[in-house]
Amino acid sequence: MAGSPRLRSAVLSAVLLAGLILVWHLATLPAAGSQAVDPEYAKLLGAAAAQGQKSAFPTPAEVGAVLWRHLSNPFYVRGTNDMGIGVQMLHSIGRVMSGYLLAALVAIPLGFLIGMSPLLYRALDPFIQVLKPISPLAWMPLALYTIKDSAVSAIFVIFICSIWPMLLNTAFGVASVRREWLNVARTLEVGPLRTAYAVILPAAAPTIMTGMRISIGIAWLVIVAAEMLVGGTGIGYFVWNEWNNLSIPSIVTAILLIGLVGMALDLALARLAKLVTYAE
Amino acid sequence: MATFDDPFDPARRLTRAGCSCGRHASEAEHDAALALDGEARLARVVEGAVMRALFPHDATRRAFLRTVGASTALAAVAAALPLGFAAEALAQGGPLEKKDLKVGFIPITCATPIIMAQPMGFYAKHGLNVDVVRTAGWAVIRDKTLNKEYDAAHMLSPMPLAISLGAGSSPIPYTMPAVENINGQAITLSVKHKDKRDPKQWKGFKLAVPFDYSMHNYLLRYFLAEHGIDPDTDVQIRAVPPPEMVANLRADNLDGFLAPDPVNQRAVYDGVGFIHTLSKSIWDGHPCCAFAASKEFVTSMPNTYGALLKAIIDATAYAHAPENRKQIAEAIAGQNYLNQPVTVVEQVLTGTFADGLGNVVKEPNRIDFDPFPWQSFAVWIMTQMKRWGQVKGDIDYRKVAEEVFLATDAARLMEENGLTPPERTYKPFSIMGKEFDPAKPDEYLAGFAIRRV
Numbered sequence: 118m119a120g121s122p123r124l125r126s127a128v129l130s131a132v133l134l135a136g137l138i139l140v141w142h143l144a145t146l147p148a149a150g151s152q153a154v155d156p157e158y159a160k161l162l163g164a165a166a167a168q169g170q171k172s173a174f175p176t177p178a179e180v181g182a183v184l185w186r187h188l189s190n191p192f193y194v195r196g197t198n199d200m201g202i203g204v205q206m207l208h209s210i211g212r213v214m215s216g217y218l219l220a221a222l223v224a225i226p227l228g229f230l231i232g233m234s235p236l237l238y239r240a241l242d243p244f245i246q247v248l249k250p251i252s253p254l255a256w257m258p259l260a261l262y263t264i265k266d267s268a269v270s271a272i273f274v275i276f277i278c279s280i281w282p283m284l285l286n287t288a289f290g291v292a293s294v295r296r297e298w299l300n301v302a303r304t305l306e307v308g309p310l311r312t313a314y315a316v317i318l319p320a321a322a323p324t325i326m327t328g329m330r331i332s333i334g335i336a337w338l339v340i341v342a343a344e345m346l347v348g349g350t351g352i353g354y355f356v357w358n359e360w361n362n363l364s365i366p367s368i369v370t371a372i373l374l375i376g377l378v379g380m381a382l383d384l385a386l387a388r389l390a391k392l393v394t395y396a397e
Numbered sequence: 398m399a400t401f402d403d404p405f406d407p408a409r410r411l412t413r414a415g416c417s418c419g420r421h422a423s424e425a426e427h428d429a430a431l432a433l434d435g436e437a438r439l440a441r442v443v444e445g446a447v448m449r450a451l452f453p454h455d456a457t458r459r460a461f462l463r464t465v466g467a468s469t470a471l472a473a474v475a476a477a478l479p480l481g482f483a484a485e486a487l488a489q490g491g492p493l494e495k496k497d498l499k500v501g502f503i504p505i506t507c508a509t510p511i512i513m514a515q516p517m518g519f520y521a522k523h524g525l526n527v528d529v530v531r532t533a534g535w536a537v538i539r540d541k542t543l544n545k546e547y548d549a550a551h552m553l554s555p556m557p558l559a560i561s562l563g564a565g566s567s568p569i570p571y572t573m574p575a576v577e578n579i580n581g582q583a584i585t586l587s588v589k590h591k592d593k594r595d596p597k598q599w600k601g602f603k604l605a606v607p608f609d610y611s612m613h614n615y616l617l618r619y620f621l622a623e624h625g626i627d628p629d630t631d632v633q634i635r636a637v638p639p640p641e642m643v644a645n646l647r648a649d650n651l652d653g654f655l656a657p658d659p660v661n662q663r664a665v666y667d668g669v670g671f672i673h674t675l676s677k678s679i680w681d682g683h684p685c686c687a688f689a690a691s692k693e694f695v696t697s698m699p700n701t702y703g704a705l706l707k708a709i710i711d712a713t714a715y716a717h718a719p720e721n722r723k724q725i726a727e728a729i730a731g732q733n734y735l736n737q738p739v740t741v742v743e744q745v746l747t748g749t750f751a752d753g754l755g756n757v758v759k760e761p762n763r764i765d766f767d768p769f770p771w772q773s774f775a776v777w778i779m780t781q782m783k784r785w786g787q788v789k790g791d792i793d794y795r796k797v798a799e800e801v802f803l804a805t806d807a808a809r810l811m812e813e814n815g816l817t818p819p820e821r822t823y824k825p826f827s828i829m830g831k832e833f834d835p836a837k838p839d840e841y842l843a844g845f846a847i848r849r850v
Contacts, residue, residue, distance in 0.1 A: 347533065
C-alpha cells in the first residue's frame with residue numbers, strides 16, 4: 118500500500134476500530150427468546166426480561182443512538198438534577214482546573230525550596246512518600262467531615278492528589294540543574310532570587326512540565342471518583358446517575374467523553390512542555 | 398356562626414345559619430368561607446373566638462357593629478387585643494425566615510412525598526421555593542445535612558436516632574418530624590435461586606442492605622433470625638448503595654437483598670431477580686424513610702420549618718390516596734427525580750406488579766404513605782440497634798424517642814391539613830406474629846434467641 122506512514126497508521130487505526138465495533142456487535146446480538154411469557158406480564162418488564170432473559174449489554178447501534186442524543190443537546194439545564202452532558206463536563210473541568218491550579222501554586226514554590234535545600238528534601242521526604250499513594254476515595258470522607266462543604270471537598274481531593282508529581286518533579290528538576298550554570302551565576306554575582314528566576318527556572322522547566330503533565334492526568338482520573346461520591350454535578354455524578362438507572366449506553370457515552378477530554382488536557386500540556394524544552 | 402365567618406360583619410349571625418352545612422347565612426358564603434386559605438382561616442377562627450368572648454350575646458355584638466361600623470370595631474378590638482398576634486401564634490406561620498431551601502433525597506420511591514412536592518407544587522403552595530437535590534448515598538446525605546448544605550433531608554428512619562445517639566457519627570441533636578412511607582420494601586433474590594424459597598436454605602448467601610442504620614437491615618436480620626439463620630455468622634450482610642444492587646445481583650456478587658423500591662422492581666424489569674417477600678408481610682405498616690432536620694433548624698427557623706413540614710404532610714396525604722398514584726409515578730419517574738422507567742415506578746406505587754416468577758401480583762398496600770411518627774417505632778428501632786450491638790449500654794428509650802420523633806408537631810399539622818392524627822403516640826404492633834409492647838422494650842429484647850446482647 119502506498120502513501121505516507123501517517124496515512125497508513127490512520128487507516129490501520131480505522132480498521133482496528135471497525136473490527137472492535139464488529140466484534141462488539143456480534144457479541145451483543147440478541148439471542149432468540151427461549152420462554153414464552155404471558156403478554157400482560159410482559160408489558161410490565163423490560164424488553165429482555167419479557168423474553169425470559171436478563172437485560173444484555175447494549176449493541177453499538179444503541180450506544181450510538183444514545184451518544185447522538187447526548188451530543189445533539191449537550192448544554193440544557195432542566196432542573197437541579199437534570200443537566201446536559203456538556204454542562205456536567207464543564208463542571209468537572211472547572212473543578213479539576215481549580216484544584217489543579219491550587220496544587221501548582223503550592224507545589225512549584227515548595228518544590229523549588231525542597232530542591233534547593235537537601236536538608237528540607239530529606240526531612241519532608243517521608244511525609245511525601247506516605248501521602249503520595251493515598252487514593253482520592255480515602256481522602257473524601259475525611260475532607261467532607263472536616264471541610265464541611267462538598268464542593269470544596271471535591272476540589273481539595275483534586276488538589277491533594279495532583280500535588281505530588283508536581284512537587285517531586287519540581288524538586289528533582291531544581292536539584293539537578295547543572296553545577297556549572299549555578300557557578301557561573303555565582304561568579305557573575307547574580308542574586309539568589311534572580312538565579313532562581315533566570316537560571317534554575319528555565320533549566321528545570323522541562324522536568325516541571327513533565328510533573329504538571331502527570332498531575333493533570335491524575336486530576337482527571339480523580340475527578341470521576343470524587344464526583345461519584347459527592348454527587349450534585351459533574352461527569353462522575355453523571356456516570357453514577359446513569360448507573361442508578363442501569364443505562365449502560367449512557368455510561369459508555371460518558372466513558373468515551375471522559376477519555377476524549379483527558380486526551381485533550383494531556384495534549385494541551387504536551388504543547389506547553391514543547392515550548393519550554395531546550396537543547397543543550 | 399361557622400368557624401371561618403367574619404365576626405365583624407353586622408349581618409352575620411354568630412349562632413344561626415342557612416346553608417348546606419347549616420352554619421352560614423347562604424350557600425355562597427359557605428363556599429366563600431371554605432375558599433379562604435389556611436392562614437386567613439386561622440385568623441378568622443381567632444377573631445371569632447375573641448368577638449364571642451367580648452359579646453356573649455349575639456344581639457349586642459350586631460348592634461355594636463351596626464352603630465360603629467366594622468372597621469372601627471376591628472380597630473378598637475385590635476388595639477386592646479392583638480388579634481393578628483393571636484392568629485399568628487396559633488398558626489405559627491409568621492413570616493418565613495428563609496424561602497429558598499435545599500432538601501436532599503436518595504432516588505428511591507420512599508422519597509415520593511419529598512420529591513413530588515416540588516413538581517406538583519406543594520412547596521410553592523406553602524410559600525417555599527424548594528430545590529430537591531438527588532444525592533449519592535446515605536452517608537453523603539447525612540454529612541451534607543450536618544454541614545448545613547441541605548436544610549432538611551430524606552433519611553432512613555433509624556438515622557436520626559443513630560445521629561442523636563452518636564452511633565456511626567458524633568452525636569448531634571436530630572429530629573424526625575414525619576415518616577414518609579410505610580411498607581414499600583422487599584426481599585429480592587437472584588433468578589438462579591428460584592427454587593430456594595425457604596430462608597433455611599439461605600446459609601452462605603451474600604445479602605445486601607442499603608445502610609447499616611436502616612429498617613432494611615433490621616427487618617432482614619429479624620426475618621432471617623425468625624427462620625433460624627444467624628445474620629452475623631450464617632450469611633454475609635453488606636451495606637451496598639441501592640443503585641449498585643441490581644448491577645451486583647446481575648454480576649452474581651450478591652444472592653439477594655432487602656432493598657427499597659424501585660430497586661426490587663428494577664431487578665425484575667431487567668430479568669435478574671424475583672421478589673421473594675414484600676416487607677409488608679414481615680411487618681405490615683412498618684416505617685421506612687423519613688423526613689429529617691437538625692434540631693437547630695427546627696428551633697432557629699420555626700416558621701420555615703412549619704411551612705416545610707406542612708408541605709410534606711400535605712404531599713404525603715395526597716400520595717396516600719391510591720387514585721393519585723399513577724399521576725405521581727409520572728411526575729417523579731423522570732430524569733430530574735428518580736430517573737427510572739415510568740412503568741417500574743408505577744408498578745411500585747400502584748401495587749400491581751410483575752414478581753419475576755411470571756405472575757402479576759395485585760397488592761395495593763405494597764407501599765403506603767402515612768406521616769405520623771409513632772414513638773413506638775423509635776423504641777422498636779432502638780431495641781434492634783441494641784440487639785445487633787450497634788448501640789452499647791442502656792438507652793432511655795422514651796426520652797430519645799420523644800426527642801427525635803416529633804409526634805406532636807406532626808399531629809398538629811395533620812389536623813390542619815384535614816387528616817386525623819392518632820390520639821396516642823405509642824402503639825403495640827406485631828412483627829411476624831411476635832407482639833411488641835413499647836412499654837417493655839428490655840423484656841422484648843430478652844425474648845429473642847439470636848441476639849448480640
